Each structure stands twice: as structure tokens, then as C-alpha cells.
Amino acid sequence: MSWFVRAPVTAASFALLAGCYEHHLCGEPESCDYADNDCDDLVDEDFVDEAGVYVTAEHCGGCGVACADVFPTALETECAVDAEEGFAFCRIVSCPEGFHLAGDGACVPDVPVACLPCTEDGDCALRDPDAVCVEIGDGGLRCAPLCAGGCPEGTECAPAGHCVPVGGDCACNEATLGLEVGCLVDRGDGHQCVGVSICAEGGFGACEPAVDEACNDQDDDCDGAVDEDFRDEAGRYVARLHCGGCAIPCVEPGPNMVAECLPDGAGVRCDIRCEEGFVEVDGIAANGCECERWDGTGPPPDVGGDVDCDGVPDDTADFVYVTSTGSDTNPGTLARPMRTIQAALARGRAEGKDVLVARGIYDGPFDLVGGVSVFGGYRPDFRDRDLELYPVLVERTSAPPGSPVLTCRTVTAPTRVEGFVLAGSDATAPGEGSTAVWLDRCGPTVELRQVTVLAGRGSDGARGDDSSDNLADWGLRSLDQLDGASGTTGADAGTVGLCVPVSAGRGGRKSCRAANVSGGDGGGGGCPESGCVNGSPCGNAGCTDYTVGGVCDFDAVLRDAVPNPAAGAGRGPAGGAAGELTYNAPTNRGVCNFCDDNPTLPRNGGNGGDGAPGGDGAGGGGCGGVPLLDPASGRVRGGDGAGGTSGGNGSGGGGGTAGAGYDVIGGTSGDCADRAGGAGGGGGSGGCGAPAADGATGGGASVGIAIRLGSSAGPTLDSVRVVTASGGSGGDGGIGAGGGTPGVGGLGGTALYWCARNGGRGGDGGRGGAGGGGGGGCGGGSHAIYLAGTPSDAYLGAIGAGTTLDLAGVAGAGGRGGFSPGEPGTAGSDGSAEAIFVAP
Numbered sequence: 001m002s003w004f005v006r007a008p009v010t011a012a013s014f015a016l017l018a019g020c021y022e023h024h025l026c027g028e029p030e031s032c033d034y035a036d037n038d039c040d041d042l043v044d045e046d047f048v049d050e051a052g053v054y055v056t057a058e059h060c061g062g063c064g065v066a067c068a069d070v071f072p073t074a075l076e077t078e079c080a081v082d083a084e085e086g087f088a089f090c091r092i093v094s095c096p097e098g099f100h101l102a103g104d105g106a107c108v109p110d111v112p113v114a115c116l117p118c119t120e121d122g123d124c125a126l127r128d129p130d131a132v133c134v135e136i137g138d139g140g141l142r143c144a145p146l147c148a149g150g151c152p153e154g155t156e157c158a159p160a161g162h163c164v165p166v167g168g169d170c171a172c173n174e175a176t177l178g179l180e181v182g183c184l185v186d187r188g189d190g191h192q193c194v195g196v197s198i199c200a201e202g203g204f205g206a207c208e209p210a211v212d213e214a215c216n217d218q219d220d221d222c223d224g225a226v227d228e229d230f231r232d233e234a235g236r237y238v239a240r241l242h243c244g245g246c247a248i249p250c251v252e253p254g255p256n257m258v259a260e261c262l263p264d265g266a267g268v269r270c271d272i273r274c275e276e277g278f279v280e281v282d283g284i285a286a287n288g289c290e291c292e293r294w295d296g297t298g299p300p301p302d303v304g305g306d307v308d309c310d311g312v313p314d315d316t317a318d319f320v321y322v323t324s325t326g327s328d329t330n331p332g333t334l335a336r337p338m339r340t341i342q343a344a345l346a347r348g349r350a351e352g353k354d355v356l357v358a359r360g361i362y363d364g365p366f367d368l369v370g371g372v373s374v375f376g377g378y379r380p381d382f383r384d385r386d387l388e389l390y391p392v393l394v395e396r397t398s399a400p401p402g403s404p405v406l407t408c409r410t411v412t413a414p415t416r417v418e419g420f421v422l423a424g425s426d427a428t429a430p431g432e433g434s435t436a437v438w439l440d441r442c443g444p445t446v447e448l449r450q451v452t453v454l455a456g457r458g459s460d461g462a463r464g465d466d467s468s469d470n471l472a473d474w475g476l477r478s479l480d481q482l483d484g485a486s487g488t489t490g491a492d493a494g495t496v497g498l499c500v501p502v503s504a505g506r507g508g509r510k511s512c513r514a515a516n517v518s519g520g521d522g523g524g525g526g527c528p529e530s531g532c533v534n535g536s537p538c539g540n541a542g543c544t545d546y547t548v549g550g551v552c553d554f555d556a557v558l559r560d561a562v563p564n565p566a567a568g569a570g571r572g573p574a575g576g577a578a579g580e581l582t583y584n585a586p587t588n589r590g591v592c593n594f595c596d597d598n599p600t601l602p603r604n605g606g607n608g609g610d611g612a613p614g615g616d617g618a619g620g621g622g623c624g625g626v627p628l629l630d631p632a633s634g635r636v637r638g639g640d641g642a643g644g645t646s647g648g649n650g651s652g653g654g655g656g657t658a659g660a661g662y663d664v665i666g667g668t669s670g671d672c673a674d675r676a677g678g679a680g681g682g683g684g685s686g687g688c689g690a691p692a693a694d695g696a697t698g699g700g701a702s703v704g705i706a707i708r709l710g711s712s713a714g715p716t717l718d719s720v721r722v723v724t725a726s727g728g729s730g731g732d733g734g735i736g737a738g739g740g741t742p743g744v745g746g747l748g749g750t751a752l753y754w755c756a757r758n759g760g761r762g763g764d765g766g767r768g769g770a771g772g773g774g775g776g777g778c779g780g781g782s783h784a785i786y787l788a789g790t791p792s793d794a795y796l797g798a799i800g801a802g803t804t805l806d807l808a809g810v811a812g813a814g815g816r817g818g819f820s821p822g823e824p825g826t827a828g829s830d831g832s833a834e835a836i837f838v839a840p
Contacts, residue, residue, distance in 0.1 A: 032056075032063040033254075033287040053088050055079050061088040063286035064253035072241045072249070073099065073107040100129045111210040112196045114152055114163065115170035116143040116182030127182060127194060127210075132162055137169030143182060154179025154199060172199035183207035185222040193222035215239065215246035236268050237261075244268045254288025299356070299375035299385065299418060320344045320353050323380055324360030334382060341366045341374060341394065348372040357420075358382060359390035363397040364405040364422075368446065370413035377419035377450075387419045387450055395423040402427030402434035402456055402700065404634050408715065412443040417451060424456035424704070424725070431461040431637055431731065433700035433780060438634025441710035448705075449718045454725075455784070455809065458700030461731030464620075464641065464774035464818055464825075468737055470691040474513055482690060482740030484650065485510050487519045487682025487762035490605075490658065490749035494676060499527040502658065502679040505762055507568060508743035510685030512649040512768070519683025519743055520568030520578050520608060520655035522762055525676040527661070528584035530562050534667030540583050542598030552600060561601060564658045567760070570611045570683045572651025576763035579606030579657040579680055585755060586665045592672030595662050595755035605680050605748045605760030608654030614689045614739055616822025617645035617772035622814065623730065623828040626840055627701055627781050629788050634706045638698025638730055638780045641815060641828050644772020647739040650686030653763025656748050662755040675753035680760045684743025687768035693820065696731030699780030699812035699831060709789030717802040724805070724835070727780030727812035730828040736820030739768025770822030776815030779831030782807075787838045796836070805835045 030038045032047045032054070047059045054060060057067045060079035067077035067090035076093040095107035102108040113127040115136065124131035124143035136142040144162040145152065151163035154176040158164045166175040176199050185195035185207050195207040209221040215230045215237075227246065230239040237243060243250035243261035250261040250270035256278040262271045274280055274289035281291040300319075317333045322344045326337035338344045341362055344355045348369060355374040358381075368374075376392030378385050396405050405422045408415075424436030434456035439446070468479055476482070485508030494500040507519030532538035537545035539560025543552035563581040570576040582605055585597035597603050620642035627636045659677030704722035707714045748759025784805040791799075814828035 031287050032059045033284040034063060035284060049081070051086060053081055053086060055081060055088055060090050066251070069241070069249045069251045071106070075107070106216070109211055111182070111194050112152065112180040113143045113145055113182045114155060114180065115165065117141065118143050134160070134162060136164055142170055152180060172204045177201070185209050187219065187222040187224060191219060191222065193220060215242040217246060232263065234263070236263055238263060238268055243270050252288070253285040256289040318353065320348045320351065320355045321358070321382060322355060323358040324362065345369045345372055345374065356382060357392050359392060361393045361395065364394045365396055365399045365403065366394070366406060368406070368408040368411050368415055368417070368442070370411040370415055373416040373418070375416070375418050391421055392419060393421045393423060396425040401425050401429070402432050402459070402635060404435050404438040406437045407634065408439045408442040408446055410441045410710070411446050414445040416447045416449060418449040419451070421452045421454065423454040426457040427459040427700045427728070430459060431697035431700055431728070431777070433458045433635035433637045433703060434725070435634045435636065435703040435706045437705040439705065439707045439715050440631065440634065441708055442715050443710070444713050444716055446715040447718060448715060448720050451720050453704045453720065453722045455702050455704040455723060457725045457809070458637065458702045458728040458780035458812065460728040460812070461638065461697040461699045461777040461815055463731045464643065464694035464696040464734030466735040466737065466818070467690045467693050467771040469734070470694070474691060479690070479737055482688040482768055484508060484517070484685040484687040484740055484743030484765040486684045486744040487522070487653065487655070487746035489746040490522045490656065490679030490681045490759040492749040493525065493661070493678050493751040493753065493756055499674040499676060501526040502676045502749060504565070504567070504658065504679045505655065505682035505746035505748070507570070507652060507655055507682040507762065508685035508765065510652070510688070510743065512688035515572070515649055517572040517611070517649050517652050517686035517688070517765065518570070519611070519652035519685045519745065519762060519765055520570045520576070522608070522655040522680030522682045522746065522748070522759065523565045523567040523579065523605070523657035525564060525658035525661060525679050525759070527674045527676060528663030530584055530586055530663045530665065532586045532663070532665040534590050534665065538586050538596070538665065540586050540601070540663065541596040542600035544596055544598045554600070557600065564660070564677070567606070567608060567655030567657045567680050570608070570652030570654045570686070570763060570765065572611055572649060572686050572766070574612030574766070575651040576609035576611045576654035576683055578654040579608045579760040582606060582657050582660050582677070582757070584661040584663045584677070586663045587668045587672070590668045592664065592668060592670030597660065597755065603660035604757045605659040605678060606657040607760040608656045608680070608683045608745055608763030610763045611651030611653045611683070611686045611742065611766040613742070613766035614648030614650045614686065614769035616769045616820070617647045617689070617692050617736065619736070619772040619817065619820060619823035620644040620693070620695045620733055620775035620825040622733070622775040622817055622826040623698055623778035625778065627832070628698070629706070629708070629786070629839065631708065636701035636703050636706060636781065636786055638701065638727070638778030638812070638828070638831055640697045641695030641730070641733050641775030641777045641825060643694045643774050644692040644736055644818070644820065644823070644825055646692045647689030647769025647771050647822060649689045650739065650742050650766030650768050652685045653683030653743070653745045653765045655683045656680030656745070656760030656762045658759045659748065659751050659757030661751070662753055675751070675756045677751045677756040678749030678759035681746030681748045681762035683762040684745045684765040686765040687740030687742045689768040690737040690739045690771035692771045693734030693736040693774040693818045693825070695775040695825065696733050696777035696815045696828070698777040698828065699728030699730045701727045701780040701786070701831065702782045702809050703786045704784045706786040707788070709787065709791060712790060712792040713795040714791070717799055720802060721804045721806065722784040724782050724784050724807050724809040726809040727782045727831045729812040730777030730779045730815030732816045733774030733776050733818030733825035735818045736771035736773040736822060736824070738770045738821045742767045770820050772823050773818030773820035773825035775825040776817050776828035778828045779812030779814045781831040781837060782809040782811045782833050783837040784835045785837070787836065791838060799836060807835055
């Protein structure tokens with residue numbers, strides 16, 4: 001039997017050896033291989049006691065001697081030391097359930113023992129260590145198991161604590177159906193085996209072997225063959241644990257090995273060889289096949305090993321190497337590595353090499369280069385690769401917060417990223433999304449394998465501007481500047497004995513962004529001049545001179561009457577009407593002490609009409625659309641709310657007309673003089689409508705991997721884990737302000753003379769309309785993967801199979817609609833929380 005067989009070195013195998021990389025040169029952790037692996041001048045110190053005896057269960061008495069292999073039938077073994085002789089040996093501690101220890105060398109199965117003839121307890125213990133030899137019925141001494149383990153079928157527990165057949169006798173009857181009794185199988189040449197017979201209808205069945213064949217140089221099942229299950233047709237022991245003889249294991253002494261018991265002439269040999277892809281280099285079987293072959297594709301398992309097996313670690317320039325202590329001024333060789341991944345990728349493009357990255361934290365971002373793969377997970381000396389032991393974290397530092405750590409743009413050449421943790425950053429600018437990885441129209445040959453992506457948070461959307469914030473767009477500084485101007489009061493009539501012109505009130509002057517909403521001017525007054533004389537019809541007397549047969553010719557009255565000056569109407573889309581025209585009253589035909597103010601004509605000053613108010617602006621609609629992808633940055637955010645509309649302008653009020661005066665007409669006797677009425681008041685202007693409030697911006701989305709497809713399939717994701725973060729809330733809509741207050745109409749002037757009348761009041765202006773409130777922005781989504789394009793069902797299935805999604809984030813809430821005294825804005829929609837989001 002050979003312990004280790006080395007394959008012959010052929011030309012093909014030599015080519016493979018040239019691609020091997022040694023794991024265990026000096027400086028490795030100590031292993032049991034009779035060598036000083038950790039360079040502390042001690043050999044195998046972790047596996048021996050103070051006397052130098054190998055005492056671990058895996059290396060008992062020497063490296064590679066595993067007690068579990070020595071006693072394969074045992075449940076638990078241990079390595080013990082002989083105190084007198086000072087040597088180590090394996091021994092059985094316990095057997096599996098259903099087995100018991102037979103001597104010191106093996107665990108044997110428990111077999112039925114009930115009713116087996118015996119002379120002492122030891123005869124029963126061979127089959128069941130807890131069975132006793134007792135007298136049962138009239139059958140003499142028979143074996144009986146203890147009740148503590150439960151009595152077999154067809155037996156019951158006797159007062160003495162052991163199981164006896166129902167009825168107290170070992171006969172087969174209706175009460176003992178199913179009873180299994182111990183018996184001996186006779187081979188016919190005097191050799192007997194442990195057997196069992198079962199009570200059934202018609203009596204006990206034949207005695208059948210109770211145990212399977214074991215490797216023990218005995219015929220356990222009385223079939224005339226010894227250890228037949230462990231030998232081939234030629235009688236050679238070829239079982240893995242019985243190679244060349246019973247209990248001679250053929251097992252692997254170290255890792256990355258395969259052991260096989262093979263026929264070798266009349267005997268056998270234990271052929272131990274390396275697993276496919278591994279080579280034994282140092283000749284120490286206990287540390288296994290420590291050199292792993294590399295076929296030149298993908299990431300090498302390790303580099304910088306002893307390629308030519310001369311015991312000296314090799315330098316290599318096959319890749320561009322990156323360590324956290326390197327420098328970008330270095331050439332990127334193993335001896336002189338670079339510092340940043342981006343610079344290494346540029347060198348890899350120039351030199352046609354892939355990039356290997358050692359454990360550490362690196363500054364991002366970096367852009368993929370077509371045809372240049374980048375592999376992480378290496379020990380700082382690159383002589384081992386383990387993605388868990390040697391993690392590589394890339395995080396954003398110089399790029400704006402929330403921008404991608406890794407970007408791929410229109411790469412179609414085979415390119416792989418493997419063995420990295422890519423940490424996105426939290427966006428900080430209002431409404432900005434955060435995307436950790438941005439893959440823009442890259443093909444299926446771009447692969448992300450064994451990559452963990454940690455998404456960053458999206459930021460909250462910005463609040464929409466209020467109406468007051470938008471005043472500057474109109475050249476205004478304050479909401480007070482929207483208020484209307486009031487009209488002035490009409491002048492009072494002159495004092496007794498005087499007749500002077502009476503000035504009308506002026507309408508309030510106002511312009512709302514070139515729209516004139518001023519109030520109308522009032523009607524003025526002066527010394528009345530009706531042109532009437534005694535003896536002729538006087539139109540200003542009303543129907544007095546124009547009534548025939550009790551019927552007044554009113555048309556003729558209006559034709560001949562002379563009115564006071566008219567007032568002005570208010571400006572704007574629905575300005576107030578001017579006050580009604582008034583007419584001065586004449587004397588009563590030559591007598592100074594009475595005036596003819598026939599009421600058929602208006603004498604009191606007419607009030608101006610009020611201007612109409614401006615309409616309120618409409619509220620802005622809240623966002624309800626799909627998320628927005630920015631192709632330039634790869635970031636995603638919720639849509640914006642709509643702005644409201646501005647309020648309409650109020651219209652000016654109409655001016656009031658002057659009150660009637662007293663006109664001393666020709667032919668009047670007595671000492672009297674004309675007297676004017678009070679002037680009309682000016683109308684108030686309209687108030688200006690308030691500016692609209694703006695809609696809010698949407699919240700930024702949190703995206704682990706954003707993919708924009710150039711076809712129905714994109715980059716390949718394999719063993720990619722994405723941990724999501726939360727999207728930002730949508731901003732609230734801006735607040736709409738109330739429109740400007742209207743101007744107040746001026747009062748009419750008063751008349752002092754008893755027959756004169758007061759002027760009319762100017763109409764009030766209309767208020768300005770309120771600005772509509774802004775709509776709320778959409779909440780930012782929380783997506784592990786965001787897909788823009790039209791993916792095929794097959795590609796969606798591949799993404800689902802190739803990723804593990806940890807949904808730690810939540811989508812942002814939609815923003816509230818902005819308040820307005822008129823029409824408020826509406827709220828935005830909440831963001832989407834779909835783990836894999838396909839943009840429509």
C-alpha cells in the first residue's frame with residue numbers, strides 16, 4: 001500500500017505547474033505538517049503537548065492520524081496518552097444510538113435478545129449490554145431486556161424491571177404476535193451467527209441473520225463468505241475504510257486531496273492524489289496539495305507564490321496591482337503596486353492587463369474600462385485570495401454626494417468586477433437621488449460577481465416658493481404693494497353767498513403689471529347754468545313744464561335738461577359703473593325762496609358701482625408621475641409638483657356724481673344767488689392678484705444599481721447582494737398669498753345750501769385674487785435595482801436569480817400641497833418601494 005503517489009511529470013502537467021501558486025511558505029499560520037509554518041522556530045506547536053506527543057483528535061500520535069477515521073463506527077472518539085509509556089492512541093468515547101461498544105475496538109449494533117437461551121447475564125450482554133438472564137415460564141433461563149428502554153412488541157414489563165413475553169412464556173401465540181426472539185443461525189459446519197425469529201400466524205418464522213456483514217474477518221451473516229461486502233471478486237479488500245484489510249483506512253492526509261483504494265496485482269494500494277486543479281509542491285502530505293492551478297482566465301487564486309518551486313517568492317507583472325499603501329507613481333507591479341483603482345484601470349487599458357486589488361478601503365469613484373477586469377479580495381501580499389478575510393471597500397470621496405461609486409458607459413467587451421463592497425453615499429442637495437452603481441447601456445458581457453452594493457439615502461425635496469417669494473419677479477418687494485389705492489372725497493359746496501367750482505374726488509390710481517385697475521373719477525360741480533328763463537319750459541325742472549293731461553313727456557325733459565358733469569367708470573375687466581347723472585334744480589319761477597327740484601330727475605349725487613374682485617388662482621397639482629432618471633449622473637428622483645396660477649386683479653370702483661345745485665334762472669326777482677351741490681367721490685382701485693406659489697421638487701430616490709438598457713438585456717449580475725436605503729420625502733408646495741385689498745371709494749362732498757344736494761360716494765375697488773398653492777412633490781423611491789428600458793422576461797429572471805436583496809430602506813412620502821386662502825395645491829404621491837423597478 002502506498003501512502004502518497006505523485007503523478008509523473010509530463011509536458012502537459014509541467015505547463016500546469018507553471019501556473020501554480022504556493023499558499024504555505026514561511027509566515028503562514030501553523031499547520032500539522034512537521035514544518036515551522038509561522039517562523040517561530042517551533043514545529044507543529046499547536047498540535048503537541050509539552051512532551052512533544054501529538055495529542056489532538058485530528059492528529060493523534062502524528063500528523064494526519066484522525067481518530068474518527070481509526071474508529072469509523074464510533075459516534076465520538078478521543079486521543080488519549082498512555083501515562084507510563086508516553087504514547088498517544090485513539091479510543092472510542094461513545095457509540096451511535098442502536099449500537100454498543102464491543103470490547104475496545106468497535107461499536108456493534110444492538111440486536112433482539114428476548115427469549116434467547118442463556119446461562120448467565122454475559123451471554124445476553126453480547127447482544128444487548130443491558131439485558132439479563134432470568135427464568136421465564138417453564139422454558140428455563142432466557143434473556144430479557146430491561147424495561148427502562150421500553151419493552152419490545154409482544155412483551156410486557158415484569159415487576160422485577162425486565163421485559164417478559166405476554167402470558168409469561170416464550171411460546172408463539174396470539175398474545176405474542178410480532179415478538180422478535182433471539183436465535184442462532186447455523187451455517188451447517190458448526191459456525192453460528194446472531195439471528196432473530198418473529199412470531200407470526202402459524203408460529204415462529206425461520207431464524208434470519210440479525211446483523212449485516214461487518215469487516216471483522218468473520219462471517220457475520222452466516223452466508224459462507226467472510227467480509228464479502230468489503231472485497232472484490234479477487235478477494236482483495238478495496239473499501240475506502242478497509243483498504244488491504246479491515247480497519248485500514250485509505251483517507252486524505254491533507255486538504256485538496258482525493259484518496260482511493262485501488263487493486264494492485266494480488267494486493268491493493270491506497271492511491272492519494274491531488275484534486276483537479278491542485279498540485280502538491282513541498283512534499284509534505286499533511287498540508288495537502290497546497291498549490292492551486294490557474295488556467296489564466298478570471299482572477300487567480302493567489303499571486304506572488306513560488307511559481308518555479310525554488311523556494312523563493314516570485315515577483316510578477318502579469319497584472320496591475322493595487323494596495324491601500326501603494327502609489328499611483330508606481331508601475332503597478334507586485335513589488336511596486338498602485339494606490340487608486342481608477343489609475344490602475346487606466347494603466348490596465350494601456351498595458352492590456354486586468355487589475356487586482358488587495359484588502360483595504362479605497363476612494364471612488366471609478367469608471368469601468370472595456371476589456372479590463374478588476375478583482376478584489378486579495379491579501380496585501382497577494383499570496384492568498386478570500387473575499388471574506390480580505391474585503392475591499394470602495395466608497396465615494398471626491399465625487400458629489402449621492403453620485404455613483406462605479407460607472408459603466410457603453411462597455412460591450414468582456415469585463416468583470418468581482419469581490420468588492422461598493423458603498424453609495426447619502427445625497428445632500430435638495431431633491432437629489434443617490435445611486436451606488438450606474439450601468440449605462442453596457443452589454444451582457446459586463447459582469448458583476450460576488451459584489452455587495454450598499455445604497456445611500458436620497459435627500460428630501462425642496463419646498464416650493466411661496467407667493468411672497470415670487471414678488472421679485474414682478475418687481476415688488478412686499479405683499480402690501482398689491483393693495484389697491486382709495487379714491488379721494490369730493491369737495492364740499494361753497495359757503496353761503498359764494499358760488500365757486502367744486503372739485504370732484506379723484507379715483508384711486510393703480511397698475512398691476514401694466515394692467516390699469518384704477519377707480520373712476522367723481523363728477524365735479526360748479527355754479528349751475530341750466531339756461532332756463534321764466535316763461536319758457538325748463539328741462540331741469542323735470543316734468544313740471546312737460547306734463548300734458550297728466551302725462552309727462554320724459555324724453556323731452558331729458559332732451560332739454562342740462563346734467564352735471566359725468567363721473568368716470570372704474571378700470572379693469574369688470575370695473576364699477578359711474579354714478580348716475582344728476583341735474584341742478586332751478587328757482588320756482590321768479591321767487592328766490594324755493595327751488596323747483598321736481599323728483600322726476602335725479603338730484604342727489606349718484607354712488608359709483610363697486611369693482612369686481614379678481615378670481616383666485618388655481619392650486620397646483622401634486623406630482624403623480626414616474627421617477628425621473630438623469631442619464632448624465634445615473635441618479636433618480638421623484639417628479640415635481642405643479643405650481644399654482646396667479647390670482648386675477650380686482651377692478652376699480654366707479655366715481656360718484658355731484659349733487660344737484662340751485663340755479664337762479666332768468667326773470668327771478670329777489671336777492672338770491674346760485675349755489676353748487678357737493679362733488680362726487682372718486683372710486684377706489686382694484687387690488688392686484690397675488691403671484692402663484694410654486695410646486696415642490698420631488699424627493700431623491702435611493703438606488704443600489706441603476707441600469708439603462710441598450711437592448712433587451714444588460715449586464716450580468718451573479719451573487720450580487722444589494723442593501724437598500726430610504727428615499728427622500730417630496731417637498732411641500734409653496735403657500736399662496738391672498739390678493740391685494742381693494743381701494744375704498746371716496747365720500748361725496750356736502751352741500752351747505754338748503755336746496756343743494758350732497759355728492760355721491762365713489763365705488764369700492766374689487767380685491768385681488770389669491771395665488772394658488774403649489775403642488776407637493778413625489779416621494780423618492782427605494783429600489784435595489786432600477787431598470788430603464790424594455791427588459792426581456794429572461795433578463796428579469798436572471799437578475800432575480802443572480803441577486804440577494806436586503807430591503808432595509810423605505811420609500812419617501814409625498815409632499816403636502818401648499819395652503820392658499822383661495823385654492824390650495826394637492827399632495828404628491830408617495831415614492832415606490834419596488835425592489836426591482838422597471839421604468840415604463
